[in-house]
Every structure is written in structure tokens, then in C-alpha cells.
Amino acid sequence: MSERHRVIDGKVYVYRRENSRYWQCAVYLSGRNHRHTTGQENLALAVEYARDWYQDQVAEDRLRRRGMLPAPAGVAVARPPPRRIPGERTFREAATAFLREYRTLMHGERNPQYIDSKERVLRLYLLPAFGDLPLSAVDAGRVQDYRVHRLTPPAELKAAYYKCKGRTLIGRPRSWRRPSRSTLHNEIVCLRQVLKAANRKGWISALPDMSEPYRASAKVSHRAWFSLEEYTRLYETTRERARSPKAERWRDANAQLHDFILFMGNTGLRPDEAVRLQFRDVTIVTDRDTGTRILEIEVRGKRGTGYCKSMPGAVRPFERVRARKGGAATDLVFGKVQRELFNSVLKDLDLKHDREGRPRTAYSLRHTYICLRLMEGADIYQIAKNCRTSVEMIEKHYAAHIKNTLDAAVINIRKTRKSAAAPRARAPKGKARTRAGQGA
Numbered sequence: 551m552s553e554r555h556r557v558i559d560g561k562v563y564v565y566r567r568e569n570s571r572y573w574q575c576a577v578y579l580s581g582r583n584h585r586h587t588t589g590q591e592n593l594a595l596a597v598e599y600a601r602d603w604y605q606d607q608v609a610e611d612r613l614r615r616r617g618m619l620p621a622p623a624g625v626a627v628a629r630p631p632p633r634r635i636p637g638e639r640t641f642r643e644a645a646t647a648f649l650r651e652y653r654t655l656m657h658g659e660r661n662p663q664y665i666d667s668k669e670r671v672l673r674l675y676l677l678p679a680f681g682d683l684p685l686s687a688v689d690a691g692r693v694q695d696y697r698v699h700r701l702t703p704p705a706e707l708k709a710a711y712y713k714c715k716g717r718t719l720i721g722r723p724r725s726w727r728r729p730s731r732s733t734l735h736n737e738i739v740c741l742r743q744v745l746k747a748a749n750r751k752g753w754i755s756a757l758p759d760m761s762e763p764y765r766a767s768a769k770v771s772h773r774a775w776f777s778l779e780e781y782t783r784l785y786e787t788t789r790e791r792a793r794s795p796k797a798e799r800w801r802d803a804n805a806q807l808h809d810f811i812l813f814m815g816n817t818g819l820r821p822d823e824a825v826r827l828q829f830r831d832v833t834i835v836t837d838r839d840t841g842t843r844i845l846e847i848e849v850r851g852k853r854g855t856g857y858c859k860s861m862p863g864a865v866r867p868f869e870r871v872r873a874r875k876g877g878a879a880t881d882l883v884f885g886k887v888q889r890e891l892f893n894s895v896l897k898d899l900d901l902k903h904d905r906e907g908r909p910r911t912a913y914s915l916r917h918t919y920i921c922l923r924l925m926e927g928a929d930i931y932q933i934a935k936n937c938r939t940s941v942e943m944i945e946k947h948y949a950a951h952i953k954n955t956l957d958a959a960v961i962n963i964r965k966t967r968k969s970a971a972a973p974r975a976r977a978p979k980g981k982a983r984t985r986a987g988q989g990a
Contacts, residue, residue: 823852
């Protein structure tokens with residue numbers, strides 16, 4: 551056992567290790583233990599040395615926390631705890647007030663699951679990071695620290711706890727996955743909404759700067775879709791599976807998936823809109839301009855109620871589904887489509903991911919409809935109205951048609967260079983005078 555002595559009310563320890571004749575001193579500052587040898591064999595001299603050394607360490611630590619001295623290698627200097635003004639509200643109180651008014655004002659206006667997602671983001675991420683801080687301490691620096699924390703893998707993963715037959719068991723550690731850009735963006739949006747609620751109540755005077763640094767403009771990315779060749783392979787495969795399923799009990803599911811793919815590829819509906827679609831929302835009409843049979847669809851989805859006119863290729867799949875299900879007015883046309891079956895087909899065809907590694911889902915059928923229509927020369931404004939979106943969103947995310955709108959004859963034009971002109975011959979002096987005299 552080493553011999554220890556407390557100095558300056560226990561702030562510094564003076565100790566001597568076994569088999570050593572020199573005294574050591576130690577102090578704990580800013581989350582780090584500092585040790586140093588006194589170089590003294592006498593205890594009284596060692597204590598005097600420790601007192602002077604402690605004062606030097608405290609002074610250096612204060613300068614480091616103020617940014618006037620660099621931190622030691624490999625040591626992160628912790629920010630000083632914020633000072634709370636008496637009566638100042640905390641972030642937790644602001645979050646509670648925000649949720650209360652958000653649930654009341656957005657009831658019936660937004661999807662209940664979206665409203666619940668705000669509470670989940672606060673409970674899992676924002677409250678553990680900002681909950682007990684006063685609102686004045688939630689500044690631009692702490693918001694940036696939060697981004698860095700969310701994008702940094704933890705030093706060690708926590709074990710997963712779960713209950714089984716009344717007993718709490720410990721499973722394998724949960725794997726860490728880097729949050730996507732949209733996930734982190736949604737968390738910052740929720741943070742901004744909480745601070746805006748606090749600003750409306752007069753708890754803070756202004757919002758901090760929450761813009762993302764080091765990123766002048768976002769990378770333009772096009773959503774995953776199927777090219778015409780890939781889309782043809784997809785529906786031909788599902789048609790063959792509908793005719794000859796691997797098991798008889800899967801016949802209806804395969805037929806439903808085949809009709810779903812053709813319907814989505816010829817209407818451009820969102821998956822949630824197709825899930826809510828009822829037979830009374832669809833009408834088969836003859837288009838007066840083209841003379842072909844199409845579907846007029848009354849769509850109910852994220853944008854409220856809208857309307858859609860389909861391609862002629864959507865009529866036969868709809869008629870097959872109506873004949874298969876009986877077609878009562880209030881029955882769902884598709885309902886829930888088996889995601890596992892759709893992913894199985896994509897995996898067999900090696901179409902689950904595009905060349906950029908983005909996964910293809912049922913939403914990719916909507917993207918395919920928009921891209922193919924634009925590549926065929928359809929008007930972008932009419933496509934935007936038919937798909938209940940904006941021209942800006944189409945130009946930003948559905949740019950596969952750009953190559954067909956570029957005019958190679960205009961791009962590759964080359965100006966013909968004029969040959970160097972021959973020097974003009976000088977006129978005789980007499981003629982020059984004559985012309986000058988005529989001009990006069």
C-alpha cells in the first residue's frame with residue numbers, strides 16, 4: 551500500500567509508491583487526473599512543492615477552458631456548465647409546451663403518426679441532449695455539438711435489454727448505424743420548432759443559428775427508379791409468377807402484386823394513396839381527346855384530395871382486381887401489398903438497388919411513371935398537376951428526362967472561322983485626291 555496525505559482540504563494528494571523514495575502529487579481537474587513527481591524525499595518539502603504545483607495547474611486549466619492555451623494531446627476540454635438565471639425556463643419545459651400546442655393545433659391537419667414522431671424524436675434524442683439546459687444555453691455551438699454527437703459512433707455499444715416470461719434478459723449489443731441526412735434534418739427541424747414555441751411565449755429573445763456549416767449547397771440526387779428495360783423485366787416476371795406460382799396458395803398474392811405494379815407504373819400514385827384507394831374512387835372513362843379508355847381517380851393522401859388521370863395501361867389491371875375481389879364500392883382496391891414478395895422479386899432480378907446503391911421500393915414505381923412520361927415528351931406542368939406535386943420537385947429529383955430535352959444540334963454548333971482578309975490595295979494618289987475632293 552502506498553502512503554497518502556491530503557493537502558489543501560483534499561484537493562491535492564501527496565503519496566509515495568512502494569519501492570520509491572520520492573513523493574508524488576496528484577490533482578483532478580476538468581475530467582482528467584494530473585500527476586507529477588515532487589522530486590523530494592522529505593514530506594514537508596514535498597507538501598510545499600505540491601501547493602505551488604497545484605496553483606500552477608489551476609491557472610493553466612482556467613486558461614485552457616477560456617481557449618487561451620491549447621489542450622493537451624488527446625484531451626477534450628469540456629465546456630463549462632451553463633449558469634441558469636433564476637426563473638429561466640429549461641428546454642424540457644419548452645418541449646412540453648410545444649407538444650401540447652402542436653397536438654391541439656395539428657389535430658386533423660397532419661397524420662397522427664407524424665405528430666407522434668415529434669414526441670419520439672424529443673424523447674429519444676433531443677431531451678437527453680438538451681433537456682436540463684436553460685434555454686439561453688441552447689446556442690449555435692451546442693447545436694453543432696449535437697450534430698457531431700449524432701454522427702459519431704459510440705465508444706462502446708449498450709446491451710439490449712428485453713423481457714421474456716417476466717424476466718429481464720440481456721441480449722447482444724445493439725449495432726450502431728449512422729443516421730441519414732433526412733433523419734438528422736428532421737431532428738433539427740423539431741429542435742427549431744421547440745425554440746420557436748419558446749420564442750412565441752417570450753422565454754427567449756431570438757433563435758440561435760442552426761444552419762449546417764461547411765455545406766454551401768446540397769448534393770443533387772435523383773430518386774431510385776426503373777428504366778424502361780428494367781420496368782419491362784419486372785412486370786414480365788410478375789406476370790409469369792401470377793400465371794405459374796411456386797405454390798398454389800400464393801396465386802392470388804402474385805396476381806395482386808402484378809396488377810399493383812402495372813397500376814402504379816401507369817398512374818404515378820404514391821404507395822399510401824394506393825393503399826387508401828377504394829373502388830368508388832376509380833371510374834373508367836373514354837378520353838375525348840385520344841379516344842382511349844383511361845381511369846379517372848379521386849386520390850386521398852398526404853396532400854388531401856386530388857385527381858389523377860391514368861395511362862390506358864392501368865385499365866386492364868384495375869378490371870382484373872375488381873373481378874378478383876368482387877368490387878364493392880367501399881372495398882379497398884389493393885390494401886396492403888406484400889412488401890416481402892415485392893422485395894423477393896427485385897432480389898431475384900438484381901433490381902433491389904440502383905447503380906448509386908439506393909434501394910428501390912414501391913415508391914420507385916411513382917418515380918418511374920414520372921420519368922418515363924417526361925422522357926416521352928409530356929408537359930412537365932401537366933405531369934406535376936396529375937401527380938399532385940410541384941414542377942420544382944420534379945426538376946430537382948426526377949432529372950432522367952434531361953438528356954432527351956437537350957438539343958445536340960445547338961450544343962455542338964461550331965462557328966466557321968473567317969479566313970484572313972487580303973490587304974486592301976492602295977489607290978493612286980490622283981484618284982485619292984479626286985475622291986477627297988468629291989467628298990468635300
